[in-house]
Amino acid sequence: MAFVDGLEKPPETDRCYSASERCNNVIISYILRSLDTSIARSVIYCTTAREIWQDLEERFSQSSGPQLYSLQQNLHDLTQDPSDSIAEFFTQIKNIWDELSVANPIPICRCTGCTCGITRKILKQQQEERLIQLLMMKIDNKYNNVRSNLLMMQPLPNVQLAYMLLSQEEKQRQASALTSESMGHMAFTTYDQRERNQA
Structure with missing residues (x-):
């Protein structure tokens, strides 16, 4: 959930950088697989799980x-x-x-x-x-x-x-x-x- 909530990305020189990138990519794949294909296509180029989550939240969290x-x-x-x-x-x-x-x-x-x-x-x-x-x-x-x-x-x-x-x-x-x-x-x-x- 930290990646979705906006975990601060470590600098490239940090030894945790590659692990953080790997985790971010895993979360992105989880999110994309759970979405309808047409919706997944609209967020496929986002680089972080947080970006995808914010995009989806802006579009779908408003109740009417x-x-x-x-x-x-x-x-x-x-x-x-x-x-x-x-x-x-x-x-x-x-x-x-x-x-x-x-x-x-x-x-x-x-x-x-x-x-x-x-x-x-x-x-x-x-x-x-x-x-x-x-x-x-x-x-x-x-x-x-x-x-x-x-x-x-x-x-x-x-x-x-x-x-x-x-x-x-x-x-x-x-x-x-x-x-x-x-x-x-x-x-x-x-x-x-x-x-x-x-x-």
Whole structure:
């Protein structure tokens, strides 16, 4: 991160110069590989990781009203399709949350020796809002019991715990369905054999 944040380049006479250049080039390659090809082409001639980062920051870090509106609309419209697993659905909603976090980041207190813990409080509030979004309007109604249990917890659990409990419920339902199907197949086989014996 020091290279991205603007680590001061040592002079060419410094014995660390070649190591610094090598590290800078590695960071540049990481950044370029993570970018879309068209965006990577626009920054390929920058000589430091810091230059690339500043260029990208100037172009893409500005959140806009339409962008936030679109993300909030996507979040509002998203519901779990009955054919989607909890993991698939959670990935969809988490992608929107991550985009919202980038577009509208949580403010960070920069006071010297700050003890108010405002950032931690805001983060906790954001986690609770996301839990409510996940449980109140997004997941399938077959998870009503898990939803009720999670909402009755004091304090409210984090989103990761909610996801884990929902996944466990889903696996238990799948196991029960397989057991029922197996029992039904066994009953049919037994009935079929009995019919043949009587014939």
